[in-house]
Amino acid sequence: MNHERFFNDEEEEEEEEEMMAFMNGWFVKYGIFTLTMLLFCLTPMAGSGTPRQNSYLILLDPAHGGEDLGVVSDKLREKDLTMNMALLVRQEAQKMPGLQVQLTRSADRRMTIAERVKAAGTMKADCLVSLHVNAGFGKKATGYEIYFPGFRQAASDGGDSSPILKDMARNKSLNNSVRLAQQIQSGLETVFPRKGRGLRDAPSPLLDGLTIPGLVVEIGFATHPDDRKKLTEPETQRAVARALVKGLQDYFQKAPAL
Numbered sequence: 080m081n082h083e084r085f086f087n088d089e090e091e092e093e094e095e096e097e098m099m100a101f102m103n104g105w106f107v108k109y110g111i112f113t114l115t116m117l118l119f120c121l122t123p124m125a126g127s128g129t130p131r132q133n134s135y136l137i138l139l140d141p142a143h144g145g146e147d148l149g150v151v152s153d154k155l156r157e158k159d160l161t162m163n164m165a166l167l168v169r170q171e172a173q174k175m176p177g178l179q180v181q182l183t184r185s186a187d188r189r190m191t192i193a194e195r196v197k198a199a200g201t202m203k204a205d206c207l208v209s210l211h212v213n214a215g216f217g218k219k220a221t222g223y224e225i226y227f228p229g230f231r232q233a234a235s236d237g238g239d240s241s242p243i244l245k246d247m248a249r250n251k252s253l254n255n256s257v258r259l260a261q262q263i264q265s266g267l268e269t270v271f272p273r274k275g276r277g278l279r280d281a282p283s284p285l286l287d288g289l290t291i292p293g294l295v296v297e298i299g300f301a302t303h304p305d306d307r308k309k310l311t312e313p314e315t316q317r318a319v320a321r322a323l324v325k326g327l328q329d330y331f332q333k334a335p336a337l
């Protein structure tokens with residue numbers, strides 16, 4: 080506060096009154112308009128704290144981390160590549176209106192599957208995509224794989240008072256996982272033509288723990304020299320990130336009601 084206010088003389092009071100009159104006039108002229116605009120801008124923020132109207136929250140999961148390195152082949156470490164890819168996807172998604180991306184881990188730290196599942200619930204994400212790099216199946220194995228949760232688990236986890244409702248919600252989420260997998264597949268097909276190893280339904284502690292659509296994407300094989308070289312190229316990484324965002328955008332555009 081200004082201490083000079085204690086020594087206010089009349090002149091200053093007059094000035095103040097003039098100012099008040101001016102402000103009142105200004106408010107009548109422009110204030111209501113400004114207030115309306117402010118309210119209009121703030122409306123989508125009301126309630127949840129995040130602007131979720133016409134906006135979808137994608138939870139990206141850079142697999143592994145900390146002392147859990149994932150696949151290590153030559154200089155490639157899975158935990159580093161998944162983190163790098165997640166950051167690139169977030170960057171690309173920021174260019175798209177209506178998509179928000181959060182990461183399960185933003186630092187190089189170990190995280191349990193349960194912690195990753197819990198993050199999806201806490202953040203109220205609309206889907207989860209877990210990024211991995213593949214290994215094995217012999218040294219000739221190459222290409223990307225997309226896993227969605229197994230339908231087999233759907234009917235068996237009832238047990239409370241509304242198993243039917245629970246199954247219906249679970250089936251809807253599983254169907255959406257398959258649709259998401261198809262969109263991601265067509266996105267990746269543009270970067271790795273004919274390199275898809277198909278959509279795979281496999282039991283996964285991460286995916287089976289989710290109540291939202293979720294996928295595991297194995298971007299390529301660290302154990303294959305061509306894949307490994309491609310995966311470490313910045314331009315391929317950027318292209319993969321764009322392809323993933325395209326797939327996610329198409330998925331949400333075609334299914335606004337989750």
Ligand SMILES: [Zn+2]
Binds near residue numbers: 149212
């Ligand atoms: Zn992995």
